[in-house]
Amino acid sequence: MAVFTTLDSHDIDAFLSGYDLGKLQRFEGILSGVENTNYHIFTDTGRYVLTVHEGKVAESDLPYFLGLIQHLSAAAIPTCEIIPRNDGALYGHLKGKTAAISVYLDGQGTAPDDITDAQCAAAGEMLAKMHEAGEGFTVRRPNKMGLSKWQSLWGENEDKADSVVEGQAALVNDVFSDLIDVWPMLVTKDFPQGAVHCDFFPDNVFFKDAQLSGIIDFYYACDEYFIYDLALTINAWCFNAAAECIPARFDAMMQGYQKLRPLNDDERGIFGLMLQASALRIQMTRLHDYLNHPGDDVVIPHDPKAFLERIKHWRANPPCA
Structure with missing residues (x-):
């Protein structure tokens, strides 16, 4: 299970106010993974992934992690491209933790x-x-x-x-x-x-x-x-x-x-x-x-x-x- 930080619609609405992604319609926790909290969020403009960074991810490392994702995406590598906030930042804060929204990637991993x-x-x-x-x-x-x-x-x-x-x-x-x-x-x-x-x-x-x-x-x-x-x-x-x-x-x-x-x-x-x-x-x-x-x-x-x-x-x- 990978929902360590529980969010409700008010939490996600407040976070979405920093983006131009439309109105929240519904959301669901993503249970796979072991490090961070992830949610699928659905708005009237599409489907996205909200990631709340848990204890092992230091905020000081985010410019590298998120910057590399953007750099590779610009080179046509199919990464989980980060959607910038309205102020240009690649992440914000949610319930005292850093959080980011990325594009939804269709497909699945392999056993x-x-x-x-x-x-x-x-x-x-x-x-x-x-x-x-x-x-x-x-x-x-x-x-x-x-x-x-x-x-x-x-x-x-x-x-x-x-x-x-x-x-x-x-x-x-x-x-x-x-x-x-x-x-x-x-x-x-x-x-x-x-x-x-x-x-x-x-x-x-x-x-x-x-x-x-x-x-x-x-x-x-x-x-x-x-x-x-x-x-x-x-x-x-x-x-x-x-x-x-x-x-x-x-x-x-x-x-x-x-x-x-x-x-x-x-x-x-x-x-x-x-x-x-x-x-x-x-x-x-x-x-x-x-x-x-x-x-x-x-x-x-x-x-x-x-x-x-x-x-x-x-x-x-x-x-x-």
Whole structure:
């Protein structure tokens, strides 16, 4: 469930007064998602999405998140384009929180077992388009979910890790050891970088009539190596619900991506470790959420084993990029 802030028609009417979107007809909460509160709102000019930013989204980061959405939309990327307020601002305040209205994107995400090779190819090509289209976006934001954050989360949860998955601590420590040896040297290599989505999961990429129709949820976007964003996307798309790698999906995504942006030699050389690193990033947050969520939380924690299985897979089966 993703309605953490309850709104009534008076709240939404008051917020709409800052826009030229017509009169509110009806609204409904959007139950999918786990980070922010979202509502479909219907006015006499159309259907829109109202997002109330919850605790993890800092107001200081909104110029990057919302600005990137607008920048990519201007480059014909089908993002959840933000509708400016009458004063030109991209967001306002609602019940003491920041909030924004975006266009409605038709389509839906895809469940892990329903992903097709064609969708992987389309997602890979779109990811490359986004990486290229981000050039010229001048706002900067470091990756706040980078290696140091993973280490911090691991420090909080390492002593409990094996109670969740036996043998997890040894495996994770091995990956950290490999990363710590290599990560400082990345700046000396030729790794293209720029604005990336960093949450390009199948539930954030919409398809309609077998065509990619929209991209949502830019709230982990940051400046990062493109090869890291590609590796994270592969981990999100190329495994089924049982955490088994589907080679045909991997091949399709790589072909789609490299059709527009072929990897260079430095990227190919680090690709296997990036696949492990990006899986570790998700594993650290999911393990933390699993161990620390309150019992009455409306969000059900993700499977704390799925991305650990991805790490095991890539350590046993280095990719041929």
